[in-house]
Amino acid sequence: MNADHRVPAWPALIADADLRPHNSFAVRARAAGLTALTRIEQLDDLVEAAASYPQAPLLLGDGSNVLLVDDYAGLVVLNQLYGRRLINQDDEHAWVEIAAGENWDQLVDWSIAQGWFGLENLALIPGRVGAAPIQNIGAYGVEFESLCAAVQVYDPKAGNLQWLDAAQCQFAYRDSLFKRAGSRYWITAVRLRLRRRHQPNCAYAGVAEELQRLGLDDSQASSIAQAVRSLRRRKLPDPAQIGNAGSFFKNPVVSPEDANALGQQLAGLPRFEQDDGRCKLSAAYLIDQAGWKGYRDGDAGVHANHALVLVNHGQASGAQLYALAQRIAADVHDRYGVRLQIEPRVICAAGEP
Ligand SMILES: Cc1cc2nc3c(=O)[nH]c(=O)nc-3n(C[C@H](O)[C@H](O)[C@H](O)COP(=O)(O)OP(=O)(O)OC[C@H]3O[C@@H](n4cnc5c(N)ncnc54)[C@H](O)[C@@H]3O)c2cc1C
Known part of the structure; x- marks a missing residue:
């Protein structure tokens, strides 16, 4: 999944790095070290590099679900693993594998363009794919767990990669095994089971009204994504502004x-x-x-x-x-x-x- 033009060159390690651009609260905090994870093969080396710091490494996506209270004395690792691929399909479903550094909202558009449905109500949630299982992201009547087939995790202590099925992830409302386990697991990819037929889910307050306001109906998943984005832009403050x-x-x-x-x-x-x-x-x-x-x-x-x-x-x-x-x-x-x-x-x- 890494043969992708967006994979940057092997990243340098920056000492005493500014974390302000890496958290959506835009609070000032510094990291003793900052680097990026761009290839799976890099995992063991990163763990070795992180061992020289007094605090455990912290894997970050876009920092849209963290509050950095203090400077971080460990190595902060930005997740930049890219790649998306179809792994299987039958008449009803398509199974896709998505690397953890992919942008969530771009995944929503990509899946709809491929004719694979289910993510449209989760449009415009900030962040990267690897963080989605952590708190079982949810919006407008849909939660990540309803589409999750499996999550690939790296255990930095054991140094191995494994797939956990959805039941093993122990998803609950804004919660999962990963949220409770702290930094025990690094999520490197997810597998989603998407539908090949569009089934609109507009029961959640406001979605049907927004479609109407925009002069759209629910026959297209892209229209639902558009309505959800429009609602979110109106209701929620943009971290780029505040x-x-x-x-x-x-x-x-x-x-x-x-x-x-x-x-x-x-x-x-x-x-x-x-x-x-x-x-x-x-x-x-x-x-x-x-x-x-x-x-x-x-x-x-x-x-x-x-x-x-x-x-x-x-x-x-x-x-x-x-x-x-x-x-x-x-x-x-x-x-x-x-x-x-x-x-x-x-x-x-x-x-x-
Ligand atoms: C304006 C706004 C609206 C939002 N709306 C919603 C919403 O509707 N629904 C919702 O559920 N959430 C929402 N969120 C929260 C946030 O977008 C999600 O939780 C998102 O999944 C976070 O992604 P991230 O890449 O920014 O994660 P980060 O903030 O970078 O990481 C979050 C936590 O997960 C850990 N982590 C990140 N990636 C990995 C990984 N690959 N492996 C292991 N640990 C990892 C980090 O260490 C951190 O503890 C919103 C946030 C903002 C700012």
């Missing part, structure tokens, strides 16, 4: 009893019944009700239109954003008894808190 990592907190899932009790306190509380009988609540609603929407402390703030999105107005540090997140979570807990969990990976000098 630093952010998308939703900063996961929606909390609570027992029906707890949801009922909270419903007495907050009459308009949105709740979404889950298959296991529990209720998913809207973290954005709780944060908004607690009065944090639009809050700003120096350059660390909460977006004025989107209570779930923490923003860097310019010079906020990762530590300031993290402190703000902790204040919000503590306040929501005090008021409503609900514990909010942070969605992005928080990277501190001592690893993840």
Whole structure:
């Protein structure tokens, strides 16, 4: 999969590197070393190079789901493994293998152009393919796990590559084996099972209305991708304009009893019944009700239109954003008894808190 014109020359290792261009919060942080992974054959050498640093290596895609709280004393490795190929197909499905450094949104367009469907609701999610399994990315009623056939991982301790099937990945809402395992696995490729017939999925709030607004219908997957992109551009702040990592907190899932009790306190509380009988609540609603929407402390703030999105107005540090997140979570807990969990990976000098 590496015979690709986008594979850059063998990368140099940069000491004391600036990580600001490599995180969508645009916080200032430095890495003791920075390099790129461009070929599978390079993996063992990278592990050897990383061993001379006091902190374990950190594999990064586009940095759109991390909060860098401190400088990083280890080797940061940018994932630049490229390649996409069809590995099998039958009447119903096409199985494709995608290298982990591919851009996610470009993959969406590529798959639609090939006549392979299922990714369209996940259009415009920032980042690279290798990070998609980590938090089982999801949007507009579709999650990565529903399309995942297998994930190829490199274990830097054992020095071997293996494929894990979807069940082994233990996907859950914004969670997976990989998110819980920290830096134990480096994802090098994924295999997806895509449909050869377009089946529109427009049930999620807003998609059908957006198609109508754009004068489109759901008969083409490309139209759905266009509607999703249009919705996302309108709703979510662009990290190129203002630093952010998308939703900063996961929606909390609570027992029906707890949801009922909270419903007495907050009459308009949105709740979404889950298959296991529990209720998913809207973290954005709780944060908004607690009065944090639009809050700003120096350059660390909460977006004025989107209570779930923490923003860097310019010079906020990762530590300031993290402190703000902790204040919000503590306040929501005090008021409503609900514990909010942070969605992005928080990277501190001592690893993840
Ligand atoms: C504006 C905005 C909107 C967003 N909307 C959504 C959304 O709708 N749904 C959603 O689910 N997410 C969303 N996100 C979050 C983010 O886009 C996804 O989590 C994405 O998959 C992150 O990709 P990345 O390459 O930037 O990962 P990074 O931020 O580089 O990495 C994330 C974490 O995964 C680890 N990691 C990255 N690549 C690998 C690898 N190959 N192997 C092992 N570990 C790895 C990193 O060490 C880090 O801990 C949004 C973010 C932004 C900024």
